[in-house]
Amino acid sequence: MTPIPAPERAFHRIPRGLRVREVLLAALPAVLTVALLLLATQPAYRTLIERGSGWTPYAYQGLVQDVQAYQVARLDPSQDPEERQMRYEVALSSAANPAQFTMLDAVEAHGEARLGRVAALLRQNTPASIAAAAREATSLNAQAGDFANDTRVQYVRALDSMRRALLATAGLTGLLSMLLTGRALLLWRSERERRARREARQREALSLASHELRRPLQSLLLASDLLRQAETPEARQRLLALIEDSAAQIAHRADLTRLDDLYLDVTLRVTRPDLRVLVGRVAGGRVRAHLPVQPVLWPVDVNRVRQIVENLVENALKYTSGPVEVTLSIPNGRPEITVRDHGPGIPAGKRERMFLPHERGPRGLTPGQGLGLSLVRRYARAHGGDVTLEDAPGGGTLARVVLGEPLILEGELGRPA
Template identity: 60%
Template sequence: MMAARHFTALRSRILLRELLLAMLPLAITVLLLGVALAPNNQALINRPQDGWTPYAYQGLSQDVLRYQVARLDPTLTRQQRLVVRDQALSSVRSRAQFSDLSAVEAHGEGSLAAIERALMQNTDESLREAVQQALALNSEALEYSQQMRDQYKDALEGMRNALLGSAVVAGILGLLLTLRALLMWRADRVRAEQREARQQEALSLASHEMRRPLQSLLLASDLLRQAATEGQRQHLLTMIEDSAAQLASRADLTRLNALYLDVTLRVRRIDLVPLVRRFASARVHVVTPGSPVIWPVDADRARQILENLIENAVKYTDGVVEVTLDAPNGAPRLRVRDFGPGMSDDLRGRVFLPFERGPQSLVAGSGLGLPLVRRYARAHGGDVCIAPASGGGLVVTVTFGEAQEQITAPSGATGAT
């Protein structure tokens, strides 16, 4: 139940992370647009929608010039000239129509107030001054209008660049997220293939290791039918029970990973001498110390080490195979020596890889025994090595150390003895 809740929480965190990553391009695009457009707010947002125009200033200069012409026209009466002047004064005094007046006047010497004073004086000299001020103010308005157009242009250019930059950044982020998704998909696929390969390797090793006890079981069952005495029957029944126990130990489908891949040992202290002596036969000469060799090992896995090494040695030699157990430095050491053709240095470096085999022209095999021997030896804190023997053949040496990642078995646990 706790594991299910943990898995659900983990899955929720992963989904939230992926959702946030998917929203990242949108968030960065909005942020970039906000930062890039902020300096343009004055030109694009706070300005009148129709933009700024100098028409009012142009109209003022025309009204002042019209009054100057009226003063010089002898056909006009004094009253008619005053009407024209009043029109010019009305235009000057309608200050609301002159937008951004202070900003326009800051561009030069033209001044709306100066125009009004000159018109009020109503002299030839003051009129010339009013005309000069009106023309100057109109010129300043044209400069200001050009400045406003440049600002609008710069603002629009900045907005375009911001949009393009945001699009580029969003595109790159989208590409990176797509690449990340592809890499994650590929990693998931590789992990799935690795899991499948490990499962296949575990099944291959289990099949390889079940073959010997199954053969022994079939042979003992066949001999049991021909047993003449009670002692023979009991001996064969013991063989059958031992083979069945070995089959159960090596074919536990719930522990294939612990048995053959990431090896987990069931360790207890046993005497290795009886374990080694049980392999003595007409073709296997066993040499053991006269005193017990007590060491913490997984008895079933130690037995599989011996089975694989002796089986390989018997395959490649027609003579006797020598098996020696000793403890030169306090820790157990197993040596299996054959008198076969040996193997090259290159092949000795590869035989511990799965499906690599010795001289292939001699006998058939799967190439799984020695890799499993090394895996079990290293799980026991030791190792295995192969060296040429004096006089021909090979010597395979297995050392034992302190077992790692072990499960300590109870003192009454059964094992190969």
């Protein structure tokens, strides 16, 4: 089966109504041009039909010449009788044949002279009737001249109107073509911007995924290395559990089918775990955890809250060589997690900027990408809360995360994680 080229596949994906609309818009200049040309040429066409195409008054001039030639022959005694009779028959034949006089009705409408009267006067064949026929033929020829002049004026007017209409048609179709071209350019630009935004979102999701994979990968490598040196079954079991947890975190954070749900348009899988377990697992080394005695059950996405705590602790460790304190409390009926370091602190005017992607604070002990805090705020707000930075008492920075009621999209409440 022959594959369909990509442009054709894209065309077929466009809704039928939209395709019909775009085709009609593309054909609009041509249709409008034809319609306007028909309207523009209609007056000239009617003038040609009604006034005659290529009409001339030669037949009327010939009638005058024939009648006057016979009149002169009658007055010339030296004229041969046969010649005179021939001129009479020519003049009478010309006057009695109205078919050769084009637009005769229109010419006669321009005055009182009539071709039939010329023929009738010629048939009387008297000196007075011949003179009257000559005058009638001359008047009819003058009427033909007036009609020719009037027709010429009508032609000029019709052609001038047609010229103006053609110019207007050209201008209108040109303007319409410009508008349609501009519309096409705007649509192309909009599509290009939409594609750029989509690609930027994809790059952002991949960057965040890469950022969040570092910790479980490092933990996995460290546990694998320590497993080779473990001497007791308990140590091996603990390291195996750590490897399994790291592998599960890698699989979850690198799910390519859910990158948008994981990092951009955050979709939560809500359960009701004990937050003490999530916060307490970061304790160790320079990190001290302060936890309440009673369980803190709250609807959260376990993996997202874990990433919140990990990112805040990782940031604190970057900017201080001293201890880092993580505290879980419920001061106003809502869980609050604070992470305090003893580093140089962050100026008040720059704190909000720290939540922008790729924005970094003072020079730290280790390099970073500046993505952790932006992801923390995104996850905190998805849980109906927020994160803020403030000065810690005695120096350093205090990151405060307050959790609210998240929108439950997946998972089950009431079951501890």
